[in-house]
Structures are given as C-alpha cells and as structure tokens.
C-alpha cells in the first residue's frame with residue numbers, strides 16, 4: 001500500500017447523469033421512490049451501466065482480531081469470545097450467518113490478529129494473520145509500522161481476490177472483543193473530537209465501564225499526539241491488525257471501482273480512515289445501517305452518508321450491512337424493471 005495520499009475518482013459522472021435521467025423518466029411520480037431512487041442511480045454509476053445489473057454476487061468479509069485494551073475493563077465480555085465466534089462463523093451459526101443465508105450473501109472470515117492459534121480452523125481463515133492480539137492502545141502502539149503495512153497489504157490482497165472471483169458488491173464485518181474502543185479512537189482522531197463525544201457502550205458496559213473506556217480512549221489520544229494527523233500512523237498507534245486490514249480492503253475496493261456497503265462503528269471507522277488515506281474513496285461507499293454507537297453517526301455525518309436502516313442494532317459482524325442488502329437489491333430492481341412513463345402514457 002502506498003502511504004502517500006492519492007485521490008480516488010468517483011463513480012462515472014456521465015453514467016450517473018444517465019441513471020438520474022432514467023429515474024426521472026420512470027412511470028412513478030418524481031421523487032416517489034425516495035432514497036431508493038438515488039441508491040439505484042448510485043449502483044448504476046458504480047457499475048458504469050444504465051440500467052444496472054442485478055446484484056447476484058454479494059460478498060461479506062469479516063476481519064477478526066483481539067485488542068490489548070480488552071484486558072482493561074472496556075468490554076462487557078472476555079477476549080476468549082473472539083476465537084469462539086470465529087469458529088461460529090466457520091460453522092455458519094452466528095447472527096450474521098443467519099442474515100447472510102437469508103439474503104444470499106457469501107461470508108468469508110479472516111483471522112488477522114486473534115490471540116489464539118485457532119487450530120483446526122481452515123487455512124484460508126488463518127493465512128493472513130499478522131500477530132496474536134494488538135497492543136493496549138492507551139499504553140503502547142497497537143502495531144509496529146511493519147505490521148501496519150502487512151495488515152493494509154493483506155486487506156488489499158483479499159479485496160483483489162474477492163473482486164477477481166466476481167464480487168459486484170462488497171461488505172465489511174468485524175469480530176474482536178474490545179474493538180469498539182480502537183474504532184472510536186480512530187474516529188476521534190479523524191474528526192478531531194474528544195473521547196467524551198465518541199465513546200459508546202459497545203457490547204453493553206455499565207456506567208463504570210463506560211467511564212473506564214472513555215479514560216482509555218482519552219489516554220490513547222494523548223499518547224498518540226500529533227501522529228493522528230497521518231492515517232497510517234493513526235492505525236499503528238490506535239488501530240489493530242484487523243482494523244488496518246479492513247482499511248486496506250476498503251481502499252482497494254474503491255480504487256478497483258467496486259461498491260461497498262458499510263456496517264457499524266468498526267466498519268465506518270475504517271471507511272473514514274480509508275478516505276483519509278485515499279481521498280475520494282467514500283464515493284464508493286454506502287452506509288447499511290445506523291448503529292447505536294455515537295462515533296458511527298458522527299463519522300457518517302462527516303462523510304455525508306445517510307444509513308439505509310435504523311433498527312437499533314449494535315451487533316457488528318457485518319450484520320447491519322447484510323440486513324441492508326435487500327434494500328440495495330430493491331433499488332436496483334426499480335431502476336432496472338419499471339416502465340418509462342413515455343412508454344405507457346396515453
């Protein structure tokens with residue numbers, strides 16, 4: 001991954017204009033499709049064709065890893081859950097597995113930094129591993145600079161593999177106890193906000209846990225200092241292997257011109273960081289849902305993204321993105337299949 005920020009061009013503006021014109025000509029009153037209309041036009045522009053093709057190949061990649069902060073009282077659950085959930089994704093029995101099966105979304109889980117060797121789990125899951133666990137970000141860097149580069153490159157490689165295999169729409173998911181802490185820190189760093197504004201309850205910490213989590217984020221931001229001005233340095237200081245890989249994946253998808261549906265606070269923190277690394281990348285992203293985590297809404301506002309769903313979800317795993325796939329498919333069906341008013345008007 002080239003650390004120097006290089007601009008990413010938007011979905012084809014001419015195709016977008018053609019899609020907007022088709023939308024305006026459909027046998028529906030202007031604006032009657034609401035945001036479904038705009039969403040269909042956006043998909044057409046990302047594909048470079050009007051009407052857009054049906055989204056038959058939709059793929060979710062879940063990046064898993066452990067986080068040193070999890071040993072410091074920032075989560076309602078113990079770190080051992082991370083490895084157990086990786087095995088549950090492999091078995092197809094997690095929350096997101098049920099949604100993905102219902103909506104025809106392929107799921108791939110990758111261990112970038114789980115603090116467990118995950119013996120017996122398929123090699124494909126483990127072959128991108130960068131390290132076991134990431135540093136406790138209030139006390140030390142999450143990663144070495146070499147590990148950050150390796151994780152960014154791994155995410156980039158995975159995006160290219162999925163695109164080469166035919167992905168038309170990509171989704172990102174996360175698994176890692178404690179990961180809402182580095183995600184909130186990345187958002188605080190990217191938006192220049194204090195810990196008090198970005199900290200949420202994650203898996204459901206009590207008031208004492210929330211206070212500890214805010215202190216950890218505050219201490220981490222103070223420790224990182226002005227390194228937060230650089231997105232790669234931010235990942236080294238405040239991120240993790242799984243988050244850095246997600247950033248690499250998002251940058252590569254945007255550069256390759258493949259649209260991405262984002263999930264909750266972890267996915268959105270990585271999208272914000274990807275857009276800092278590759279300005280303009282955000283034009284290839286849509287927001288699947290609004291999470292209850294405050295940092296997610298702050299980052300979505302900053303990126304100008306309006307979530308498709310608002311169901312009070314706070315699961316992660318890519319679940320909010322997968323739940324929004326039928327909405328995206330609905331948008332495509334409308335702009336593809338509805339007659340033009342000119343064809344039917346007497």
Ligand SMILES: Cc1cc2ncn([C@H]3O[C@H](COP(=O)(O)O)[C@@H](O)[C@H]3O)c2cc1C
Pocket residue numbers: 074075076077081085174175176177178179180181201202203204205315316317
């Ligand atoms: C059983 C279980 C399944 C999950 N699936 C996703 N998460 C979510 O919760 C964790 C983040 O929240 P925090 O920062 O508070 O630890 C991540 O693992 C995230 O993927 C889960 C958490 C648990 C306990």
Ligand SMILES: O=C(O)c1cccnc1
Pocket residue numbers: 180201202203263264265266291292293296314315316317
């Ligand atoms: O916003 C999310 O995706 C989220 C919230 C809480 C816990 N895990 C994930």
